[in-house]
Structures are given as structure tokens and as C-alpha cells.
Amino acid sequence: MENGRRKFLKIASHAIGGTLAAGVAAPVVGLAVHPWLKETVYGIEDFINIGKLDDFQVGIPKKMTITSSKMDAWNIFEGLVMGSVWVVRAEDNTLSVFSTNCPHLGCGIDWGADVNQFLCPCHGGVFDVNGRKISGPSPRDLYTFETKIENNNILVKYKKC
Amino acid sequence: MANKFREWIEDRTGLNNFLKVMLDEPVHGGAKWSYVFGSGLVFLFILQVVTGILMAGFYSPSSTSAWGSVYYIQEKTSFGWFVRGLHHFGSSAMIILAIVHMFQVFIFGAYKKPRELNWISGVILLLFLMGFGLTGYLLPWDQKGYWATQVATNIIGTIPVIGDYIKIIHQGGSDYGNFTLTRFYAIHTFLLPISLVFFLFIHILLFRKHGVTPYWKTSEEILKNRIDPFWPDQIFKDVVFAIGMYAILAGWVFWNGGAELQAPADPASNFLARPEWYFLFLFQLLKYCQGNFLIVGTVVVPTLAVIFLFVLPFIDRNPSKYPSKRVPFFSVVFSGLAGVIALTTVAIHHDSHDVHIRHQVEDSEKQAVRAKKLAARGVPPQGGMSIFLNDPVFLGEKIFKESCAGCHKLKGEGGENGTDFTNFGSREWVSELLKNPKDARYFKESGAMPPVSLPDESLLDMTEFLLSQSGDLLNKNSARIEKGRELVLRGNCVICHPFGDKEAKKIAPNLTEYLSEAWLKEFIKNPADLKFYGTRNKMPAFDKLSNRELDALAQYLLTLSKDRELVSEKEDAGKPYLFGLSVPRTMIDFKNKSYAILQTEAEKTTRRKSM
Numbered sequence: 001m002e003n004g005r006r007k008f009l010k011i012a013s014h015a016i017g018g019t020l021a022a023g024v025a026a027p028v029v030g031l032a033v034h035p036w037l038k039e040t041v042y043g044i045e046d047f048i049n050i051g052k053l054d055d056f057q058v059g060i061p062k063k064m065t066i067t068s069s070k071m072d073a074w075n076i077f078e079g080l081v082m083g084s085v086w087v088v089r090a091e092d093n094t095l096s097v098f099s100t101n102c103p104h105l106g107c108g109i110d111w112g113a114d115v116n117q118f119l120c121p122c123h124g125g126v127f128d129v130n131g132r133k134i135s136g137p138s139p140r141d142l143y144t145f146e147t148k149i150e151n152n153n154i155l156v157k158y159k160k161c
Numbered sequence: 162m163a164n165k166f167r168e169w170i171e172d173r174t175g176l177n178n179f180l181k182v183m184l185d186e187p188v189h190g191g192a193k194w195s196y197v198f199g200s201g202l203v204f205l206f207i208l209q210v211v212t213g214i215l216m217a218g219f220y221s222p223s224s225t226s227a228w229g230s231v232y233y234i235q236e237k238t239s240f241g242w243f244v245r246g247l248h249h250f251g252s253s254a255m256i257i258l259a260i261v262h263m264f265q266v267f268i269f270g271a272y273k274k275p276r277e278l279n280w281i282s283g284v285i286l287l288l289f290l291m292g293f294g295l296t297g298y299l300l301p302w303d304q305k306g307y308w309a310t311q312v313a314t315n316i317i318g319t320i321p322v323i324g325d326y327i328k329i330i331h332q333g334g335s336d337y338g339n340f341t342l343t344r345f346y347a348i349h350t351f352l353l354p355i356s357l358v359f360f361l362f363i364h365i366l367l368f369r370k371h372g373v374t375p376y377w378k379t380s381e382e383i384l385k386n387r388i389d390p391f392w393p394d395q396i397f398k399d400v401v402f403a404i405g406m407y408a409i410l411a412g413w414v415f416w417n418g419g420a421e422l423q424a425p426a427d428p429a430s431n432f433l434a435r436p437e438w439y440f441l442f443l444f445q446l447l448k449y450c451q452g453n454f455l456i457v458g459t460v461v462v463p464t465l466a467v468i469f470l471f472v473l474p475f476i477d478r479n480p481s482k483y484p485s486k487r488v489p490f491f492s493v494v495f496s497g498l499a500g501v502i503a504l505t506t507v508a509i510h511h512d513s514h515d516v517h518i519r520h521q522v523e524d525s526e527k528q529a530v531r532a533k534k535l536a537a538r539g540v541p542p543q544g545g546m547s548i549f550l551n552d553p554v555f556l557g558e559k560i561f562k563e564s565c566a567g568c569h570k571l572k573g574e575g576g577e578n579g580t581d582f583t584n585f586g587s588r589e590w591v592s593e594l595l596k597n598p599k600d601a602r603y604f605k606e607s608g609a610m611p612p613v614s615l616p617d618e619s620l621l622d623m624t625e626f627l628l629s630q631s632g633d634l635l636n637k638n639s640a641r642i643e644k645g646r647e648l649v650l651r652g653n654c655v656i657c658h659p660f661g662d663k664e665a666k667k668i669a670p671n672l673t674e675y676l677s678e679a680w681l682k683e684f685i686k687n688p689a690d691l692k693f694y695g696t697r698n699k700m701p702a703f704d705k706l707s708n709r710e711l712d713a714l715a716q717y718l719l720t721l722s723k724d725r726e727l728v729s730e731k732e733d734a735g736k737p738y739l740f741g742l743s744v745p746r747t748m749i750d751f752k753n754k755s756y757a758i759l760q761t762e763a764e765k766t767t768r769r770k771s772m
Contacts, residue, residue, distance in 0.1 A: 076539020
């Protein structure tokens with residue numbers, strides 16, 4: 001009799017304790033996984049204006065700074081430098097916009113005006129004016145960004161690579 | 162395999178044996194419901210630890226980011242408001258339960274020899290609890306925490322000789338700033354928890370050593386013969402109590418929509434400083450300790466009370482646990498409790514009956530709503546207060562001062578030509594207008610409308626109806642609206658004023674949606690329009706204002722009376738959400754509404770720049 005009662009109490013305690021733990025865990029886990037559910041750091045513009053088409057000479061890459069507003073959790077940072085891009089204007093006025101970070105390990109890429117090539121100072125990656133890999137350890141061509149031109153303004157869809 | 166693993170663990174740690182010792186503690190006299198409070202406190206403490214650690218993963222203790230991060234937890238995360246609510250109300254629950262636990266121990270005489278140290282370690286734990294409450298209150302860096310904690314640190318400053326030094330060390334300087342938050346945070350999340358766990362360990366160890374103190378009438382025979390094992394007999398009761406408590410706590414959090422978050426701390430404001438409810442008695446006590454007697458309330462009385470609690474087991478040396486044999490101690494302790502309850506009641510009663518204080522509370526709630534609304538666009542890095550810099554109401558006030566104040570008076574300042582905007586759009590303003598349009602406050606000699614010669618009550622009815630059309634009237638009185646509708650639509654008003662069709666024109670202004678945000682904007686753009694004053698108009702048209710400026714001005718005008726609320730805010734506030742899950746800005750879906758708002762804002766900015 002007494003043993004039966006204790007047995008019941010043990011099962012009941014486990015059940016109630018488990019329910020309690022689940023009740024506490026649900027909101028706690030719900031909050032903990034917040035960064036999976038929502039983006040916490042993001043630029044607030046899809047396409048960022050980086051200048052006028054007329055300011056770029058055909059065939060000569062020009063490095064442009066990307067300035068936009070960024071949300072960082074609760075903060076808004078306005079006019080923040082988010083990074084930079086290489087802009088190359090082709091003869092037909094189409095644009096190629098490359099990331100300034102090498103696809104190999106992220107070093108900043110320079111334009112070698114004397115050799116007409118993009119050169120990575122870290123591990124010797126070399127890319128041509130169209131961003132195609134010529135030599136070096138990079139696994140791929142330069143990263144490019146989606147671009148459009150509206151009223152002579154160059155708009156770039158910039159995301160950190 | 163599993164068995165082998167268990168054996169290995171057992172061999173190396175002796176875990177089973179340890180658990181057996183922990184769980185098989187004999188409860189002399191049997192398991193009792195009156196013993197559940199201590200373990201209930203342990204459960205609540207664990208809950209505080211879990212919710213606290215989680216929030217620490219979102220919180221940022223600096224004067225520029227604390228408010229923003231708490232806002233983020235509260236409004237932008239799923240379950241954040243609930244977890245914060247559990248933590249906030251959980252602290253109150255702990256205080257209540259600690260007091261109950263203490264009184265149970267006191268009434269049962271469980272502090273007597275040989276349990277003096279049980280009692281003393283318990284008193285220390287209670288003081289730690291209060292320390293948690295005091296330091297945690299400041300962390301959101303909102304108006305409430307900021308101003309209430311100012312009082313608390315200034316109280317520390319009243320301690321003779323060393324007070325000022327402690328205060329400066331404690332707040333990290335002579336004024337509140339980044340170091341105040343980092344220090345309060347360090348104390349709240351490291352110093353106090355570690356100390357509390359240490360004393361809790363001692364407290365429980367001593368309890369295990371001496372066992373429970375049963376009800377004083379329990380006979381020796383029962384004590385000897387009725388022995389229940391701690392597991393499962395007592396634990397079952399503990400768990401039932403814990404889940405009951407959690408259900409009430411979670412329900413309370415849900416019912417209140419989580420803990421409140423006031424507007425960001427503004428050192429220039431005159432916010433109503435009130436401590437958390439369990440400190441109200443001390444707060445009230447200070448009102449009676451004036452001038453040089455301040456120290457009586459801040460130091461002397463609390464110190465004496467704590468000393469009394471510490472020495473209680475040594476002055477009450479009578480081994481009998483019968484309350485009838487301990488009358489002097491019962492009377493001291495219970496009169497102390499009665500005093501605390503009385504002071505708390507007086508404090509609450511006073512605040513709820515003081516009109517000035519009630520208005521201040523209303524204003525601060527309004528400001529809190531506004532702050533949350535503005536913070537949704539992001540808090541600039543200068544800190545919480547800077548959200549008000551981009552506030553349309555703020556901009557509207559600026560435009561009013563530049564463009565309107567030349568003719569329109571507001572609170573005694575401004576020109577004489579136009580109508581007075583003090584309390585503009587309120588019930589009082591409109592009903593007085595009806596009573597005497599030619600008054601100096603309104604249209605003066607140019608007022609073409611005859612006064613409405615009806616009793617004041619009827620004027621209020623008409624006002625209620627007129628203002629209710631705009632949908633932003635607070636505390637609508639539907640009986641009045643109906644009476645007012647009769648009076649306006651069946652009376653003489655409609656002879657001159659069009660109603661029901663926004664574009665209809667008669668000889669006097671169209672009163673459809675009178676004084677609504679849209680009506681005001683149309684009016685400001687062109688008061689000479691035939692649907693408004695037509696040829697009788699004297700006010701210049703402000704059609705040069707941009708849409709943003711016009712919005713701002715209209716919104717500002719609505720804030721001039723306490724009877725109205727901003728419609729554009731109401732729409733957002735009404736958004737239903739459960740645990741914040743229905744309006745997610747997920748990784749997959751980028752086209753969330755708040756994002757769209759931000760985007761249009763950004764577009765406007767670029768457009769303005771390119772213009």
C-alpha cells in the first residue's frame with residue numbers, strides 16, 4: 001500500500017517536474033534561437049547609390065566606397081562605410097562591380113595600372129579587368145554584385161562577402 | 162552498454178550513493194505542505210538564473226545602448242517580453258515567497274537553538290534578494306529605473322562619514338554614466354549570484370544537518386514513528402507547489418503583457434521616482450524623516466531592523482516553540498510587519514489619489530509608447546534619448562514655432578491674430594468655441610458663427626460627437642456621441658456646415674472628420690478652399706510644406722490636448738502578435754513591413770539628396 005503510494009508519487013513527481021521544465025524551457029529556447037529566426041544585422045537599402053556613370057572612364061577600374069545605413073540589432077547607423085567595390089565601365093556602358101576582397105582568403109585587392117590586372121597582395125592572386133582569375137591560389141573569379149543604372153546613377157546591391 | 166557506462170560513472174564518482182544520500186533524507190513527522198516554501202525559493206532562483214543568463218545574451222550595459230537593447234528584447238524578439246516578464250515579476254515573487262518562508266520559520270520557531278545559523282544565513286539571503294532588486298531596477302536605463310535608483314544611491318550617500326565614498330565607488334563616479342551601468346551589471350550578474358549561491362549552499366547544508374522543525378503541537382511519538390523519505394514524499398509536494406507558482410507567475414506575466422519599459426532615461430526630465438513595490442515602505446518612511454532626521458529613515462531604522470533579525474535567535478532563548486510562550490517576539494515581529502504594510506498602503510493610496518501624480522504617470526506612459534514607436538526605426542548610436550530627435554512631433558513643434566506662432570498663441574506665447582492653440586482640439590477647446598466663437602481665444606470679431614445657446618452639457622455632447630468623427634478621441638462616451646449627433650445633425654449646424662461628404666461645400670467649413678489628422682492637413686494646405694473658410698478666410702495657405710512636414714505639424718497639433726491620440730500610432734499599436742511571432746523579419750522573407758518602412762524612409766532621404 002505504502003509502496004504503491006510512493007511509486008505513484010515518484011511517477012507524478014517526474015511528470016509534473018517534466019511539465020514544469022518544459023514550460024520554462026519553451027520561452028527560454030524561443031528567445032535563445034532568436035538570431036536564427038530574424039536577421040539582426042543588415043543594411044537597410046537594397047541598392048546603394050555609389051555615384052554617377054559619367055564619373056567612370058571606360059576600361060579603368062575605380063574603387064568606390066559603399067556608404068549606407070545599417071541596422072545592428074537595436075541600433076541604426078546612418079551614413080556608415082560598409083565596404084568598397086571596384087567598378088569597371090565597359091564600352092557598351094555596362095558595368096562590372098567587383099568585391100575588393102579576394103575570393104581566396106579575403107585580402108584587399110589592388111588594381112595594378114601598369115599591368116592592367118587586379119593583384120592580391122597576400123598570396124599572389126591575379127585577375128584580369130573582367131574579374132576572371134588568371135593565376136594564383138584563388139578558387140574562383142572575383143565576386144560580383146548585381147548592379148543597375150537609373151537616371152545616370154549607379155546602384156549596387158551590396159552584401160559583405 | 163548503457164549499464165557498463167553507468168557502472169563506470171558510479172565507480173569513478175559515487176554518484177548514485179551521493180544521490181541516495183541527498184534524496185533519502187528522513188523527514189521526521191512526515192512530509193508537510195508547510196515545508197514547500199524553501200524549495201519554492203530555490204526553484205524561483207533557478208528560474209531567475211536561467212532567464213537572467215539568457216537576457217544577458219541580448220543586453221548591453223552602457224548608457225547609450227542599455228535602453229535600446231532592452232527595447233530589442235522586449236519588442237523585437239520572440240518570447241523576449243515573456244522571458245523578461247518572468248525575470249521581472251519573478252523577483253517580486255521571490256520577495257513575497259521569502260517573506261512567507263521567513264514567517265513560517267518564525268512562527269514554527271525554527272530559528273531557535275541549534276538553528277541560529279540557519280536563520281542568520283536566511284536573513285543574509287533576504288538582504289541579497291533586496292540587492293538584486295535594487296541593482297536590477299536600473300539596468301533597463303529607462304526613466305523609472307534611472308530616477309528610482311538615483312534615490313537609492315543618494316540614500317547610500319546619507320550614511321555618515323563613508324556614505325559619499327561608497328556612493329562614488331558604487332555608481333562609478335560623481336554622476337550616473339557608463340560605469341554606473343557596468344557596476345550595477347557586475348554586481349547584479351556576478352557578485353550577488355555568487356554570494357547568494359554560497360550562502361544558499363550553507364543554508365541548505367545547515368538545514369540538512371538539523372532537519373525540519375515540525376508544527377509545535379506534533380507529539381514526540383509522531384516525530385519518532387512517522388518518518389517519510391524526502392524523495393518522493395516531500396519532493397512531490399515541492400514540485401506541485403513549484404508548478405502552481407510557475408502557472409500563476411506565467412499567467413501574471415501574460416496578463417500584464419510582460420514587464421513595462423518606460424521611455425529612455427532623460428536626466429533633464431522630472432520623472433516621478435518610485436521604487437519597486439517592496440521598497441515602497443522605506444520610500445514612505447522617508448517622507449516622515451525630514452531635515453536632519455533623514456538619516457533615521459535611511460540608516461537608523463533599516464539597520465535596527467536588520468540587527469534585530471540577526472540577534473533574534475540569541476535573545477529568544479526559550480526552547481518552547483509554542484507561540485503563546487513567545488508573545489513579546491510575536492508582537493515585535495508582527496507590529497513590524499503591520500508597520501511595513503501600513504506604510505506601503507499609505508504610499509500606494511497617496512499616489513493613486515494625487516491628481517498631479519496621476520497626470521505625470523499618464524504622461525510618462527504616453528512617452529513610453531512614443532519611445533517604443535520611434536525606436537522601431539532603430540536607435541541612433543548617441544543613445545536612447547536620441548530617438549526623439551527624428552520624432553515628427555518634435556519636427557512639428559519646430560514648424561509651429563517658425564510658421565504658426567506669429568499669429569497663433571500657445572500657452573501664453575505667440576501672436577494675437579489667430580485662434581489660441583492652448584489645449585487645441587480638446588473637448589474643452591471645442592465646447593468653448595461652440596459657446597462663444599467671438600471670444601478673444603477663437604475668431605474674435607471676425608467670427609461669423611452665432612454662439613450655440615444650449616446648456617453646457619449639450620455643448621459637451623455636440624463636442625463629443627464632432628471629435629469622435631476623427632477616430633483619435635480617447636475615452637469616447639458613446640451616450641454623449643449619440644446625443645451630440647442628434648443635436649448637430651438635426652439642429653441648425655447643418656444649415657451652414659456640410660457633414661458626411663468630405664468634399665461638400667456650404668458657407669461654413671466642412672466638419673466631416675473635423676480636426677482629424679487628414680482634415681487638419683487639408684486645412685493647413687488651403688484654408689481658403691470653399692470647403693473650409695472660402696472667401697472669409699484670413700489665414701495664409703501653407704501649401705509649400707512637404708508632406709513630411711505637413712504630417713509632422715498635424716501630428717504635433719494633435720498632441721496639444723490630452724483628449725487625443727495620434728492615429729498613425731494607434732494602427733501600429735493594434736497589431737496583434739503572439740510572442741512576437743506573427744510579424745517576423747525572417748532570414749527568408751525580407752519584405753517585412755518594418756523593413757518596408759525603413760526602405761521608404763531611405764528612399765525619401767536619397768530623393769531629397771538628389772533634388
